[in-house]
Amino acid sequence: MNRLFIHQALFRILSAPVLGVMVYLLILLINNNFSELENLFSSSEVYVCIALAYISLETMRFTLSVSEKWLSKQSIRRRILVQLLATLTISLLLITLAIWAYYNWIIGFQISMGELHVFLAIYGVIGLLYNVLFFSNFYLNRENTLLIQQEKKLREKLESDFISFKNDINPDLLYESLENLILTLQHNVDKAEEQIDYLAGIYRYGLINRHKELISLEEELQTAEHLIKLLNYKHRQLNLLNAVRDTRNIQLIPGSLLVTIDSIVRNTLISKESPLVIRLYLEEGDEYLVLQHTLNDRLLLHRDSLLAYDRLKRSYSFFSENPFVQVKAGKENYIKFPLVQIIDEVDK
Numbered sequence: 001m002n003r004l005f006i007h008q009a010l011f012r013i014l015s016a017p018v019l020g021v022m023v024y025l026l027i028l029l030i031n032n033n034f035s036e037l038e039n040l041f042s043s044s045e046v047y048v049c050i051a052l053a054y055i056s057l058e059t060m061r062f063t064l065s066v067s068e069k070w071l072s073k074q075s076i077r078r079r080i081l082v083q084l085l086a087t088l089t090i091s092l093l094l095i096t097l098a099i100w101a102y103y104n105w106i107i108g109f110q111i112s113m114g115e116l117h118v119f120l121a122i123y124g125v126i127g128l129l130y131n132v133l134f135f136s137n138f139y140l141n142r143e144n145t146l147l148i149q150q151e152k153k154l155r156e157k158l159e160s161d162f163i164s165f166k167n168d169i170n171p172d173l174l175y176e177s178l179e180n181l182i183l184t185l186q187h188n189v190d191k192a193e194e195q196i197d198y199l200a201g202i203y204r205y206g207l208i209n210r211h212k213e214l215i216s217l218e219e220e221l222q223t224a225e226h227l228i229k230l231l232n233y234k235h236r237q238l239n240l241l242n243a244v245r246d247t248r249n250i251q252l253i254p255g256s257l258l259v260t261i262d263s264i265v266r267n268t269l270i271s272k273e274s275p276l277v278i279r280l281y282l283e284e285g286d287e288y289l290v291l292q293h294t295l296n297d298r299l300l301l302h303r304d305s306l307l308a309y310d311r312l313k314r315s316y317s318f319f320s321e322n323p324f325v326q327v328k329a330g331k332e333n334y335i336k337f338p339l340v341q342i343i344d345e346v347d348k
Contacts, residue, residue: 006061006134016057020050023122030118048102052095056123059094060087060130080135088127095123170206172304173262174199180233191233198230202258209254214319214340217250217289221280224257231265237275238265244282250289251340253315260291260312260335263305269296287322288336295333309335 006012024046063086071079099119103111177199184192205223209215221242228240240261244250261278270276279292309326316324320338327334 006057006064006130006137012057012061016053017050019057019126020053021046023053023126024049026122027118052098052119052123053126055094055098056091056126057130059091060127063087063090064134084128084131087131088124091127092120092124095119170262172266172302173202176234177230184233195230195233198226201226202230206255206258212254214251215254216248217244217252218247220252220254220257221247224261227258227261231262235265235270235276237270237272239275239277240280241277242280244280244289251319252289252337253312253319256312256337257291259305259308263302263308264291264293264333264335266302266305267298268293269298282339283336287339289339290337291335293333295328295331312337 027045027049064083067083067086071082074082096116099111099116103109177195181192181195181199184195202223205219205226209219224240228238232238257280264278265276268276274296276293276296279290281290281292282288283290309324313324316338319340322338324338325336327336
């Protein structure tokens with residue numbers, strides 16, 4: 001509201017003198033009395049017209065500011081009608097009182113109805129033009145605001161798509177796998193081919209399903225097993241235990257398990273004495289799919305993998321009223337995916 005032209009100091013200072021002089025010239029034109037032009041800047045009537053213009057403009061500005069707070073939730077037609085009537089009524093009433101006071105207290109006689117009607121007609125037209133400029137500027141600002149919001153949403157979507165693409169590629173996993181592959185090639189070609197197959201399967205899965213909103217837990221688990229086998233070429237102490245029986249009708253956002261498992265591995269100390277066992281099961285009440293493992297955090301956590309939890313939280317909020325949560329209780333870490341189940345009509 002404060003960005004509208006009627007609230008700008010320069011407009012408020014300059015508009016009234018310009019309008020006042022124009023009103024005075026218009027009155028001279030109506031009365032056919034151009035001889036007064038020689039005394040334009042010494043005539044008191046000019047300054048009276050300027051003062052009336054200040055009264056009119058400031059009254060309408062104040063009325064629009066107040067009515068804006070009360071009518072912001074009203075329909076456009078009702079809002080325009082109420083604001084137009086309010087500004088014209090209040091401003092013309094004050095103009096009438098000001099003219100009456102000037103003629104009675106300064107000049108010493110009452111103004112004729114004809115002269116009063118001329119003043120009211122001129123300032124009424126000014127009020128109409130003022131309202132037209134106000135609503136034009138108001139809706140132009142609103143349109144620009146909507147365009148800016150659309151641009152912001154488009155930018156956020158592009159950033160989200162870029163983050164998702166980076167997440168699909170997962171450069172850290174790629175580079176580490178290639179490094180392990182180089183070492184494996186020197187000793188065992190068959191195992192190197194297995195690594196290539198697992199790595200290709202993971203990235204093929206991401207690229208094929210990156211435009212899907214949901215995918216079955218069964219498909220996600222198959223690729224998660226590939227990820228565990230690939231990571232075991234480096235850590236050798238990873239294991240995923242699945243206690244979920246029916247995985248066909250449980251839906252996940254593609255890459256949910258992959259991102260979560262990769263984050264768990266990157267932020268957990270793993271050794272022969274402290275293997276990492278990740279358990280997958282359904283919570284009682286069948287509201288969450290849970291990944292659970294024993295906490296053994298690294299001293300320096302992997303920042304990008306932690307940000308993945310925030311992205312999953314935002315993503316799952318579109319599909320479920322239950323939030324995506326991570327709970328650390330004692331020595332255990334629980335990562336809970338809200339269930340999104342699709343029931344086939346055939347199974348009913």
